[in-house]
Amino acid sequence: MKKAFIIDIDNCWLDSRLWISKAPLGSTSEDEWMIFYRKVYFCKPNKEFIEDILKIVEEKQLFPIFVTARSGSVATQTILQIQQNSPLIVGNTCALYMRPSRNDYRSSEEVKRDLLMDVLKEYEIECVIDDTVANLLMFKEHGISNVIHYDIQTHDYNRI
């Protein structure tokens, strides 16, 4: 099996801080996603993180897999956001796994758990990098021991 690592998109590969959780107080997670999906294109590349990832790809010869809680309804924008900011090509030199439906409002860790099951059919996962601790704990529970928390404010990486 191909040796790979999993990376998150929002607040890792992209700086999405302006667009995440900007829904008014008391709105449902459905409202928050609606706002986010309208603004998704404006998330900016996180150059420092992207450089680090490309270094890992080259030096460790690991295949990058993006696992995101964004839904497939924004796949076109997401693929552009990967490809415009790196030499990676989705479906060729990297893979992208997304929330299956826009009407799916499960938590990120639930979605990513299901996506992980699909990933594990094809790849051997060496490590996971994500900015959300709940996601990382889920990956750890499912047998991936090397899980790394990324903090977009400080650009620090910490093993959990």
Ligand SMILES: [Mg+2]
């Ligand atoms: Mg994230």
